[in-house]
Amino acid sequence: MNEAIRMQVSAFVDGELPENEADLLVRRLSQDAHLRKQVSEYLAIGRIMRGEYSLQGSDALRERIAAELDAGSLQEPADSVVANEPSRYFRPVAGAAIAATVALAAIFGLGRVADVDTAVPATAVVADETVSETVPSMSDDELRQLMILHGDGSNSFSTRVTSLQMRAEELDEEAAVEDPDAEDDEDVTEPVTSQP
Amino acid sequence: MLTHNHTTKAAACIVFCGFFTGPQLLAAEATTPQDWIDRMGNAVQVTNYEGTVVRVRDGNVDTFKVVHTVKDGVIREKVVIQDGNGLEIIRNGNEVHCILPDRESVLVEEWNNQSTLFSTLPSSDIRFGNEYDVLIKDFERVAGRKSAMLAILPHDNYRYGYRIWLDLETGFPLQTQLIGDDNQPLEHVKFADISIEQDIRSGALDPSYSTDNWKWYTEPRLTMKREVQSDWLADDVPSGFRVVSTQQKILPDVDDPLTHIVYSDGLVTVSVFIAPVSDGMEPRRSSVGASNSYSTVIDGNRITAVGQVPQITVEQIAKSMRRSQ
Numbered sequence: 001m002n003e004a005i006r007m008q009v010s011a012f013v014d015g016e017l018p019e020n021e022a023d024l025l026v027r028r029l030s031q032d033a034h035l036r037k038q039v040s041e042y043l044a045i046g047r048i049m050r051g052e053y054s055l056q057g058s059d060a061l062r063e064r065i066a067a068e069l070d071a072g073s074l075q076e077p078a079d080s081v082v083a084n085e086p087s088r089y090f091r092p093v094a095g096a097a098i099a100a101t102v103a104l105a106a107i108f109g110l111g112r113v114a115d116v117d118t119a120v121p122a123t124a125v126v127a128d129e130t131v132s133e134t135v136p137s138m139s140d141d142e143l144r145q146l147m148i149l150h151g152d153g154s155n156s157f158s159t160r161v162t163s164l165q166m167r168a169e170e171l172d173e174e175a176a177v178e179d180p181d182a183e184d185d186e187d188v189t190e191p192v193t194s195q196p
Numbered sequence: 197m198l199t200h201n202h203t204t205k206a207a208a209c210i211v212f213c214g215f216f217t218g219p220q221l222l223a224a225e226a227t228t229p230q231d232w233i234d235r236m237g238n239a240v241q242v243t244n245y246e247g248t249v250v251r252v253r254d255g256n257v258d259t260f261k262v263v264h265t266v267k268d269g270v271i272r273e274k275v276v277i278q279d280g281n282g283l284e285i286i287r288n289g290n291e292v293h294c295i296l297p298d299r300e301s302v303l304v305e306e307w308n309n310q311s312t313l314f315s316t317l318p319s320s321d322i323r324f325g326n327e328y329d330v331l332i333k334d335f336e337r338v339a340g341r342k343s344a345m346l347a348i349l350p351h352d353n354y355r356y357g358y359r360i361w362l363d364l365e366t367g368f369p370l371q372t373q374l375i376g377d378d379n380q381p382l383e384h385v386k387f388a389d390i391s392i393e394q395d396i397r398s399g400a401l402d403p404s405y406s407t408d409n410w411k412w413y414t415e416p417r418l419t420m421k422r423e424v425q426s427d428w429l430a431d432d433v434p435s436g437f438r439v440v441s442t443q444q445k446i447l448p449d450v451d452d453p454l455t456h457i458v459y460s461d462g463l464v465t466v467s468v469f470i471a472p473v474s475d476g477m478e479p480r481r482s483s484v485g486a487s488n489s490y491s492t493v494i495d496g497n498r499i500t501a502v503g504q505v506p507q508i509t510v511e512q513i514a515k516s517m518r519r520s521q
Binding site: 012013014015019020022023026027029030031033036037039040043143145146147149150161 | 248249250251252255256257258259260275277278279285336337338339340359373375380381384386387388389445447456465467469480482484487489491500502503
């Protein structure tokens with residue numbers, strides 16, 4: 001992905017790309033899976049650099065990227081246009097592929113539900129009289145199920161598609177449980193005996 | 197105290213620019229923002245279309261091939277996700293098949309409503325001038341079609357803003373952006389190409405795979421739901437939010453019923469889920485895309501608020517849930 005595309009993507013994400021250019025960019029993205037992957041990597045790195053992900057493992061990832069930066073394998077762009085802009089997006093040039101691979105593994109390999117704030121202070125719990133003092137946190141599975149239930153009644157295209165994607169992920173996990181090597185695992189979903 | 201994002205306080209205003217001449221007069225029947233919203237509400241219900249949608253959010257780019265038809269009141273849709281596991285979603289009326297090619301599996305679900313993939317907004321209920329302002333801001337081309345851009349501006353930080361590009365000819369939404377409180381898009385959904393009201397090619401709605409010998413799964417997730425009266429209420433909801441439904445749901449493998457209260461400000465919904473818990477639980481904030489959730493425990497019940505609204509909104513609603521006496 002060249003610098004021109006990176007600039008276009010940044011402008012598009014910021015809602016600042018002229019509509020005719022946005023049309024061309026989106027058409028190209030729709031036709032080029034490799035470019036989509038590159039753009040996702042690029043955007044994901046930007047979010048991690050800004051600390052917008054707090055998925056499990058991403059802190060370590062952030063430290064690793066910071067170490068790469070310190071070591072000079074990742075560089076801030078020398079491009080003056082970019083340099084003069086507020087650092088809303090980190091625009092990697094050299095060595096980006098290394099961090100991108102790590103970023104993808106951390107973000108997309110760990111599911112879609114992200115904790116916004118994993119470090120909720122215990123004092124916050126005590127400070128609210130009506131909130132119990134407590135212990136275990138709600139599991140990802142439980143939260144995912146509630147998000148699916150919310151998505152079922154949502155009118156938003158994204159919410160509904162995401163809800164279905166989550167169901168598919170559930171099915172994927174359930175299907176994996178059916179693996180002969182994992183016979184002891186409990187099936188959650190029963191296969192239908194007849195097909196339509 | 198929250199600051200207002202926008203200084204505009206007029207109930208609704210409309211800005212016509214010089215671009216709006218000639219063929220654009222096809223949309224002359226829609227003269228106010230509310231007219232445009234009504235046109236869109238109708239268009240997403242009756243328009244047949246086939247195209248490619250690109251969604252950018254959370255640093256990820258997804259592409260979907262979509263086909264949608266309505267015939268004799270029966271909605272048929274096909275959505276194919278172009279990346280990842282190639283998930284296909286095929287809807288025929290109320291029945292939905294999620295096809296997982298890599299697992300050679302099909303999940304059968306049921307949708308008991310008439311909403312469609314692009315039912316982005318309601319055509320009524322939204323109270324412009326109270327929680328949102330709306331204006332027609334610009335006229336541009338999207339996916340090669342002339343469109344009007346409708347901007348919906350929230351009055352406070354409890355909700356997101358929207359920009360929706362509507363096809364001038366049909367009122368169909370060609371592009372949407374969800375706008376965060378820093379006025380930056382949180383999510384783009386945009387057609388890269390679209391054919392509207394063309395004869396949808398034969399077989400376009402058929403699965404891309406022969407699934408006869410694949411594993412088929414029913415949907416045991418939700419076994420029962422019914423409308424109920426609940427003694428739970430939020431006593432500090434952000435302005436404009438009100439209860440639009442309260443249901444009790446019985447989930448498989450879960451003994452206690454789940455109470456599901458839906459709050460809406462006319463544009464977005466926030467679900468509040470209430471279930472008894474024997475143990476305590478730490479409050480938790482999470483997000484999926486632009487949707488946020490907040491969970492806590494109140495009076496021995498786990499309260500979880502979920503919605504495509506800022507974190508502050510789900511948190512305030514969840515924390516203010518009380519059992520009325």
